Amino acid sequence: MNSRHLGILAVCAYTILVIVPLWLAIDRLIWISGFDIVNWIQSLERNFVSQGAFEFTLIQATISTIATLVIGIPIAWQLGRYKWPHDYLIRSILTMPFVMPSIVAAMGFLHLISESGLDIRSNKDTWFATLIIAHAWFNLSLVIRFCEPVLSTLDPKMEEQMLLLPAGRTKIGRIRNLWIPLLTPSIAAAACMTFVFSFTSFALVKWITLGENTLESMMASIGSSAGINGYMISKNEIILGSSLIQFTILLLSLWIMSVLQHKRQSRLPKASESIVKMKNKSGWFIVVPAILFAITPLITLIISSFRVRESGPGSTTYSWSTAGWEYAFTSTSSLPSAWDALFNSVGYALTALAIALPLGWMLAQFICDLEKVRPRLARFFDLFTMLPFAVSSVMIGLGVMLGMIRIDAEFFYSLWLTPAIAHVMITTPFVVRIILPALRSIDPVYDECARTLGISKVKRFFKIKVPMLRGSILIATIFTLAMSMGEFGASWVVTRNSDWTTLPIMIDSLRSIPYNNSLTAPAANAVASVLMLIALILFISTEKFRPRRDGGMF
Amino acid sequence: MLSCKGLGKSFDKVLFDDFNLDLQSGEIVAITGPSGCGKTTLLRCICGLEELDEGQIILDGKDITNTIAEERGIGMIFQKPVLYPHLDVEGNLRLGSRDCDITATLAEVELTGFESRRIETLSGGEGQRIALARALLANPSVLLLDEPFSSLDEELSDKLLSDVREFLKRRNCPAVLVTHNLDVAKKFADSVISIK
Numbered sequence: 001m002n003s004r005h006l007g008i009l010a011v012c013a014y015t016i017l018v019i020v021p022l023w024l025a026i027d028r029l030i031w032i033s034g035f036d037i038v039n040w041i042q043s044l045e046r047n048f049v050s051q052g053a054f055e056f057t058l059i060q061a062t063i064s065t066i067a068t069l070v071i072g073i074p075i076a077w078q079l080g081r082y083k084w085p086h087d088y089l090i091r092s093i094l095t096m097p098f099v100m101p102s103i104v105a106a107m108g109f110l111h112l113i114s115e116s117g118l119d120i121r122s123n124k125d126t127w128f129a130t131l132i133i134a135h136a137w138f139n140l141s142l143v144i145r146f147c148e149p150v151l152s153t154l155d156p157k158m159e160e161q162m163l164l165l166p167a168g169r170t171k172i173g174r175i176r177n178l179w180i181p182l183l184t185p186s187i188a189a190a191a192c193m194t195f196v197f198s199f200t201s202f203a204l205v206k207w208i209t210l211g212e213n214t215l216e217s218m219m220a221s222i223g224s225s226a227g228i229n230g231y232m233i234s235k236n237e238i239i240l241g242s243s244l245i246q247f248t249i250l251l252l253s254l255w256i257m258s259v260l261q262h263k264r265q266s267r268l269p270k271a272s273e274s275i276v277k278m279k280n281k282s283g284w285f286i287v288v289p290a291i292l293f294a295i296t297p298l299i300t301l302i303i304s305s306f307r308v309r310e311s312g313p314g315s316t317t318y319s320w321s322t323a324g325w326e327y328a329f330t331s332t333s334s335l336p337s338a339w340d341a342l343f344n345s346v347g348y349a350l351t352a353l354a355i356a357l358p359l360g361w362m363l364a365q366f367i368c369d370l371e372k373v374r375p376r377l378a379r380f381f382d383l384f385t386m387l388p389f390a391v392s393s394v395m396i397g398l399g400v401m402l403g404m405i406r407i408d409a410e411f412f413y414s415l416w417l418t419p420a421i422a423h424v425m426i427t428t429p430f431v432v433r434i435i436l437p438a439l440r441s442i443d444p445v446y447d448e449c450a451r452t453l454g455i456s457k458v459k460r461f462f463k464i465k466v467p468m469l470r471g472s473i474l475i476a477t478i479f480t481l482a483m484s485m486g487e488f489g490a491s492w493v494v495t496r497n498s499d500w501t502t503l504p505i506m507i508d509s510l511r512s513i514p515y516n517n518s519l520t521a522p523a524a525n526a527v528a529s530v531l532m533l534i535a536l537i538l539f540i541s542t543e544k545f546r547p548r549r550d551g552g553m554f
Numbered sequence: 555m556l557s558c559k560g561l562g563k564s565f566d567k568v569l570f571d572d573f574n575l576d577l578q579s580g581e582i583v584a585i586t587g588p589s590g591c592g593k594t595t596l597l598r599c600i601c602g603l604e605e606l607d608e609g610q611i612i613l614d615g616k617d618i619t620n621t622i623a624e625e626r627g628i629g630m631i632f633q634k635p636v637l638y639p640h641l642d643v644e645g646n647l648r649l650g651s652r653d654c655d656i657t658a659t660l661a662e663v664e665l666t667g668f669e670s671r672r673i674e675t676l677s678g679g680e681g682q683r684i685a686l687a688r689a690l691l692a693n694p695s696v697l698l699l700d701e702p703f704s705s706l707d708e709e710l711s712d713k714l715l716s717d718v719r720e721f722l723k724r725r726n727c728p729a730v731l732v733t734h735n736l737d738v739a740k741k742f743a744d745s746v747i748s749i750k
Contacts, residue, residue, distance in 0.1 A: 452629055
């Protein structure tokens with residue numbers, strides 16, 4: 001079997017695992033509500049539950065993207081252009097939020113603005129601003145990851161040459177003629193991805209806003225009533241209309257991003273690794289607040305897990321104890337213990353890894369090989385592998401749930417591994433996006449040289465390809481584990497009516513318990529702290545192996 | 555030994571057509587021609603990295619025209635030394651032969667003590683010597699050299715040129731060198747073929 005056959009096999013497996021559940025879900029929704037696209041779209045404004053959701057989604061995603069760029073570009077500039085003591089640590093802290101599960105971020109920001117924090121949530125303007133800032137916090141690392149390598153490894157001769165030309169004598173001239181053309185593809189690609197993630201944001205919207213719905217959170221809330229023949233047909237129409245709008249907008253964004261990423265990779269000059277950078281004392285005014293911005297919600301979360309509310313007659317006081325942690329790790333009649341949730345989360349993460357890593361790798365290899373002979377077809381498959389990004393995690397959860405109903409509901413609901421299907425669907429595109437740039441960056445001459453040395457295909461794979469891709473494989477592994485452990489949207493839809501509680505679902509369940517139990521909030525924060533520490537450990541391990549300027553996104 | 559009969563290859567234009575070559579044991583032939591005339595493609599076709607449009611390649615009496623590169627037994631030295639950055643010098647040499655005597659091999663290319671050196675610390679000349687040693691450790695029937703000295707300065711290039719020639723002659727290894735430099739071709743090879 002040659003690599004082309006393996007690639008075709010991977011495309012088939014990916015189609016069955018990722019596309020078929022979505023297709024089954026859409027097919028069932030259409031079977032119930034009928035095929036009428038105009039009616040689906042109109043149903044969004046016709047029904048109270050979905051009114052204004054699209055506008056709100058679009059507005060918050062656009063403002064979040066602008067805010068992320070405004071905050072992120074100066075930070076990327078400082079990190080890329082100047083020398084910083086412990087720059088590895090600073091870069092790690094600033095890019096860490098992206099691997100944090102969204103529910104952890106939601107809990108962190110919630111505690112900053114709710115009664116136990118600054119108590120500013122009651123005002124609509126403040127929670128909207130908080131949502132935007134939380135999205136910026138979450139996506140900041142995308143701007144840094146995309147822009148910083150371009151700045152940090154640019155050959156100094158490029159700037160020196162520009163200084164000597166009339167067009168580059170002034171600072172504005174250099175910005176216009178050197179930096180903007182050089183950074184535009186990276187900034188635009190980061191903006192596209194930020195827009196996609198903000199557009200499909202679920203946990204942050206669910207917990208920070210007061211009743212306002214995005215398309216994603218609205219679909220999640222009505223999803224459990226969908227797919228039942230003759231029951232609440234309007235909800236099927238709303239989901240179809242929302243999915244169609246979401247799919248179109250996200251696919252367009254991802255297509256632009258794919259084109260830009262390709263352009264950006266061919267544009268990146270292969271500069272020397274030994275560039276001597278200058279120090280910039282005034283840059284601390286940007287870097288220090290950025291570090292505080294990155295760590296504050298997480299520190300708040302840990303502190304809040306030890307802070308227990310005690311309500312007395314007419315007054316509320318807070319005490320410090322480990323009661324929240326004890327409550328989280330003890331099972332109750334309504335909730336399993338955090339140990340059970342941890343077991344499920346680890347199990348699903350390892351299952352997702354076992355499938356997503358080889359599958360994503362094979363897909364990436366297939367695309368990389370195809371780019372050399374059929375670039376247009378390769379671009380199509382590149383986009384094809386990103387489809388799960390365009391349908392959002394909640395829609396993936398609905399796909400798995402409705403797919404289960406369609407095939408054999410009883411069997412799938414009794415299968416512990418069922419939620420892992422959703423995790424595979426979500427993590428595989430990330431594996432492709434990490435491995436593909438690494439594969440592209442390997443000069444084909446390495447393989448050709450090994451062939452002339454008489455080294456067989458299998459030996460070349462293990463002795464040359466795997467070691468050369470080692471860093472990216474490790475990043476993909478750790479990223480898959482982190483994404484799966486923190487996955488919330490799809491799991492929330494799939495596991496809502498089952499016993500397969502994961503850590504993020506447990507956090508959500510604890511926070512959803514009525515407020516009269518004073519231990520639920522600290523217990524939710526305790527579980528969120530556990531999840532945060534796992535993500536942090538995984539992230540630190542990733543950073544150690546990250547290849548410099550691999551052109552990857554994550 | 556190596557016989558190329560009527561080799562032809564075209565991309566957008568005809569690169570070479572009806573190219574013939576007979577190489578005897580221990581013989582060194584140089585092929586010269588201007589940049590872009592298809593010299594490198596010719597070598598890539600001979601070692602199996604590119605497919606021929608027409609022609610036949612026979613090595614030791616066996617038709618290898620459709621044999622894959624890794625089974626042809628033809629080694630190649632690329633324009634820039636291709637050394638694997640995840641391996642040290644010894645690791646790179648062991649790709650040529652797992653059971654070789656590393657110390658003796660390094661002594662032969664005048665790089666004694668380089669066993670554990672990292673690849674990025676080698677100069678261009680040192681890298682090319684390691685690449686040559688590794689190619690010969692694989693015991694090829696023929697060695698192809700694709701302008702391996704062109705990126706080096708003249709003094710170093712001359713030194714390597716005579717060292718490599720002596721090395722190949724000592725092992726009685728036949729070789730084909732392609733270069734755009736006629737002087738290099740004359741210094742290195744027993745005979746020179748020009749293509750346009």
